[in-house]
Amino acid sequence: MEVLKMRPGLFKEEAQIDTRISFAPFVRFLKEKAQNDNDARARFYQKMIERFESNPEVLLPLEMEDLDRYKEYLDIVTAAVFPIMTDSDKDVYGIGVPYRFSIFYYSTLFKHLFTETGKDGLAVVPNGLSMDKINKDRRGWLYKQILQRFYGYEINYDNSIIHNVISHETGLRRYFKLQLDARFMDIKVKGELPQLDEDMACNHSSIDDMAALLPLSLFSLEGFVIWTVQDVTRDEMMNHIKNLVLKVRDENEAKSYQHLNEGLQAMLENKDIAVHVMPFLKVKNKYVLESKFASSSVILGMQGNEKQQQQLYQQLVKFLENNKDPLVINSLDDVSLTLYPFLKFLPHKGVKSFVLLGIEYENELLGMVEIASPEVNGLPFQKVAKIEYLLPLVTLMLRKSVDIQTAKINNVIKQQFTALQPSVEWKFVDAAWQYLHNPEKGKKDIENITFREVYPLYGAIDVRNSTVERSMALQEDLREQLQLIQQCLERMEKELDLPLLEELAFKNNTLMNNISQSLIAEEESQVNEFLDYEIAPTFRHLYDSYPSLQPMLANYFDTVNKTEGHVFHHRRRYEESLARINTEINEMLEKERDAIQNSFPCYFEKYRTDGVEYNIYIGQSIAQNKKFDLLYLRNLQLWQLTSMAGIARLTHQLMHELEVPLQTTQLILIHSNPIDISFRLDERRFDVEGAYNIRYEIIKKRIDKVHVRDTGERLTQPGKIALVFNYAREAEEYRKYIHFLQNKNILLPEIEMLELEELQGISGLKAMRVSINMEYK
Missing domain, CATH: 4.10.910 (30s ribosomal protein s13; domain 2)
Structure with missing residues (x-):
């Protein structure tokens, strides 16, 4: 059997390490198995050992040209290593020289797949792989063996290579995973083995760093390696289609569908079978035909007759909406064309058997899958079933197309009708x-629309205990109304002989006594139902029926809100106080936003919660014609700290004018690293991009109610500014601004350095807290 080799000199680094063929590691492996196994195989292993040891020279290192003399021993190895059921024409395997692309024993299919047509030797480079990738994988594989054997470190390094080839039988691409088994390979050290601890191994985890610590010339290899190859077309196609779905965008959508069709065709293992996936898109709740998908459709693909194409499309959509089962035609004939007129052009395209699948999601038709064969009965169930497991991914792809279409429409709306910051x-x-x-x-x-490498600033002005204040206002309103109802019912019982009034009074007293200090939703619902469905209709009827009760009931109706039918003035006072605070803060921030744009353009967005939160982004990508420098960022950071102090003084002074004296807290999140932001059409605002940047967003959402570690105290406090950060260097920058503002008497002298409690998925946060001089003028 000829030796399969790469072209000489292709992998120059092979010369860095001595490697020889040897049967000795294999014999040692047999001895270990013979000791551990108590069944008939142990005797079989012993016989092989005796055969090798009867000829001591066969256990010495061998040259490639010596193999012909020891073919008998090579046959023993292959018989032992490869199972008896292995088929040379159907299975892919081989035996090679350690750390060499030299295969001296291989199956027929191995050679068929991994040699270039009409040439001797292995294919130069597997399709889609660079020489650097191959070299890295080989060295990674060898260093994994060295670290495990000599240092006892288990390295999680996947050294398998996915090799894609064009099948000679089907003409379609297939994927194979190649793995090397080093059990029959010895690694020997020349000289003294360097000391290497686990920290060094971790800190020098790259292949180049490892080569500096452990040069290959320090080692030699003896034995052989087993090459095994597994067909992973199904798994790779699944991953391929997953990637298509994840990466599909409007700009590559048509190309993605082309790749999807090719992948499904590969799974059917017949290049003559056509597969086509097509999305159905809606505008104003009507299906519309998009030409970039229709042109390659088996049913709709035609040239120059758009009207007829539209007619076929509408017939097709109507059929799929009314027929949920797949349409399977094993032999296309006149009867089929009469029953399904939208198939009228298939005979002209040489189609003789056809399968049509409608794809739905939540009872909405998303698209279809067409499968066509030029052979009668060319699409048996067993063949079509090969792509059934991929249909969920096809469904996801179609849903992405719907999202893309919606985004395109929204984008036009955004451009035409939504104002943007200059x-x-x-x-x-x-x-x-x-x-x-x-x-x-x-x-x-x-x-x-994306802005890259921008610096974020986040601030939050929150109304202290707003939930508690709202709940207290609601309780006061409910108590007042129930007390008023009690007074009315007591007078009615004296004038009217209606037992129902006594029952209403009992319910009213029960609800009044049950209102807890922290009103829960269930109690609120019970009271509202009592007021709306029992008291309101009863009082209206009595008002109309008994003139003597009208003055009292008129006073009741005047007291309750005419729209809601409830007492509302405590909540009104709270809502008006909250609205006054938010209005003052918003007006101040609007003025400040215009002012800070003068130094350097930045994007400033704010939104209401119970208070006001804002995001600011600044960086070179936002400025069109101005050079960015970090001094503009520092200027903005100083402004942020100063403005927070100003807002705190504003709300403090305002508190004496409010019907409900609400206080505010001030929070700043320090984030020194730039991030990328993109415009989100669904929310009409910018949002961060990338897994690392998303952590910044998560922190923003979770720090508003964070506590100081081991104290139970809320970080944010009235009259103070809290600054949350991750790293000490971030705090140092803000310390300079704080000292400057303390010197100006805007902030009070003391700075609190605090450790924060761990939040879900976030640990290690710290904070500074500084008091504001409320008397500053």
Whole structure:
């Protein structure tokens, strides 16, 4: 059997390490198995050992050219290593020289797959892999063996290679996983083995660093390695389609569907079978035909007759909406064409058997899968079933197309009808210009609006105990109304002989006594039902029926809110106080926003909670014609701290004018690293991109009610500014601003350094807290 080798000199680093063929590791392995196994195989292993040891020279290192002399021993190895059921024409395996692309024993299918057609030797480079990738994988595999054997470190390094080849039988791409088994390979050290602890191994985990610590020239290899190859086309196709779904965008949507169709065709293992997936899109609740998908459709693909294409499309949609089961036609004939007129052009395309699957999600038709064969009965169930497990991914792909279509429409609406801040409007205008003047604009949506490497600033002004204050106001309103009802019912019972009034009085007293200090939703619901469905209709009837009760009931109706039918003035006072605070804060921030734009353009967005929160983004990508420098960021950070102190003084002074004296707390999140932001069409605002940046968003959402560690005390307190940070260097920068503002008497002298409690998925947060001089003028 000829030896399969790579072209000489292709892998120059092979010369760095001595490697020889040897049967000795294999014989040692047999001896270990013979000692551990008590069944008939142990005797079989012993016989093989005796055969090798009868010829001592066979246990010495061998050269490649010596193998012909020891073919008998090689046959023993192959018979022992590869199971008796292994088929050379159907299974892919081989035996090779350690750390060499030299295969001296291999199955027929191995050679068929891994040699170039019409040439001797292995294919130079597997499709889709670079020489650097192959070299890295080989060295990684060898260092894994070295670290495990000499240092006892278990390295989680996947050294398998996915090799894709074109099948000679089907003409379609297949995927194979290649793995190397080193059990029959010895690694020997030349000289003294370097000392290497676990920390060094971890800190030098890259292949290049490891080569510096443990040069390959320090080792030699003896034995052989087993090459095994597994067909992983199904798994790779699943991953391939998953990646298509995850990465599909409007700009690559048509190409993604083409790759999806090719992948499904590969799973059917027949290049003559056509597979086509097509999304059905809706506008104003009506299905519309998008030409970029229809042109390659088996049913709809035609040239020059759009009207007829539209007719076929509407017939097709109507059929799929009314028929949930797959349409299977084993032999296309006149009867089929009469029953299903939308198939009228299939005979002209050479289609003789056909399968049509409608794809639905939550009772909504998303699209279809067409499968066509030029052979009668060319689509048996067993073949079509090969792609059934991929249909959930196909469904997800179709849903993404619906999302893309919706986003495109929303984007136009965004451009035409939504006002943008001047600091970022230029980029939207530029993108719209490029889109409108692109000759391919009918095929490509406007680009995604992204600003990269911007610095975020986040601040939150929250109304202290707003939930408690709202609950107290609600309780006071309910108590007042129930007390008023009690007074009315007591007088009615004296004038009217109606036992129902006594029962209403009992319920009223029970509810009044049951209102707890912290009103729960169930209690509130019970009281509201009593007021709306029992008291209100009864009092209206009595008002109309008994003139003597009208003055009393008129006073009741005047007291309750005419829209809601409830006492509302405690809540009104609370809501008006809250609204006054938010209005004052918003007006101040609006003025400040205009002022800070003068130094450097930045994006400033704010939104209401019980108080006001804001995000600011600043960086070079936002400025169109101005060079960014970190001094503008520092200027903005100082402004943020100063403005928070100003807002705190404003709300403190305002408190004496409010009907409900509400207080505010001030919170700043320090984040020194730049992030990327993109415009989200669904929420009409910018949001962060990337897994690392999302952590910043998570922290923002979880720190508003964080406590100081081991104290139970809320971090945010009235009259103070709390600054949350991750790293000491971030705090140091803000310390400078704090000292400056303390020197100006805006802030009081003391700084509290605090450790914060662990939050869900977040640990290690720290905070500074500084008091505000409320008397500063």
